Amino acid sequence: MASKITKKGAAVDIAFLASMIGFVAVMINQRAFTPGVHSVLLIALVAVALALNISREARKEKQLDELELASASFGARWAVTVLGIVMMLLLFVTPMQSAVAHLANAVENGSGVAMVRPSKTFLMGLCTAMVIQLGAKSALASIWKWTKR
Amino acid sequence: MKNSIRLLRAEKGWSQAELADQVGVSRNSVNSIENGKFDPSLPLAFRIAHAFGLTVEEVFDKEDAFT
Structure with a gap:
């Protein structure tokens, strides 16, 4: 049970990191996308990062x-x-x-x-x-x- | 606050980690409380006392609370 929770926590941490890296990569490589796609991608990545961060903080809070x-x-x-x-x-x-x-x-x-x-x-x-x-x-x-x- | 946790733990043969598991805190917390560096909340003090089968006053030095 504990190892399942730890694995889920690690997966959320990795997903959060990936979303942040993705955000920076998309922000810098603006020319690779059309303006509309660029904006949608940035907003989607920020939303994903925020949702994952809420989950991370809630998990940490419980463990304190x-x-x-x-x-x-x-x-x-x-x-x-x-x-x-x-x-x-x-x-x-x-x-x-x-x-x-x-x-x-x-x-x-x-x-x-x-x-x-x-x-x-x-x-x-x-x-x-x-x-x-x-x-x-x-x-x-x-x-x-x-x-x- | 002074306390007899170290002594009581030694009598029971428990490690800090074992006591921490029983009362639901980290080993660091048990260590800090044991050394008198951190005063536990009332619920935690009760849980610690209960783990040893004693009252709070038997585990923690009440005189220390008034100084």
Whole structure:
């Protein structure tokens, strides 16, 4: 029974990863599809990824015991503070600003959609903030759990 | 919170994993509770005490809760 559940969980994880890779591949290779097909594929892949992610999170939630819930809660609570501090610091770190700008250019060139500078800056800023917050949440939860050993 | 889980476990000859299985948590949780680094919820404290056939007060040091 347990191994059946584990196998199902692994299959969902692999399917989620495949849908994310598929999304990036379709987004970059826009010229391989007609505009209509390209949009339908992107929307379908996002929908599949979201559905799979809901299933993954629900499964993980069921498996968490109270120590793990406490560590996740600690991580989520303090990640916002870490995000605020890091974003403030990034405003003064030029190499980091350049890295974000380069990433924005790479995405713009790959997608073939020309974006105006403010929307590009906003989108990349949003993506960077999300990555920092998720990373901080995960790291803080792990550190908290480690201190309770 | 101080407790006598390690002692009671040794008396029963149970590993942390075995106790964890019985009370439905991870081995890490049992380890943290045993070392007094993490206070369990009331339901979990009852489950742990029940696993040893004791009351909560016999497993956990109630004096520690007031300090």
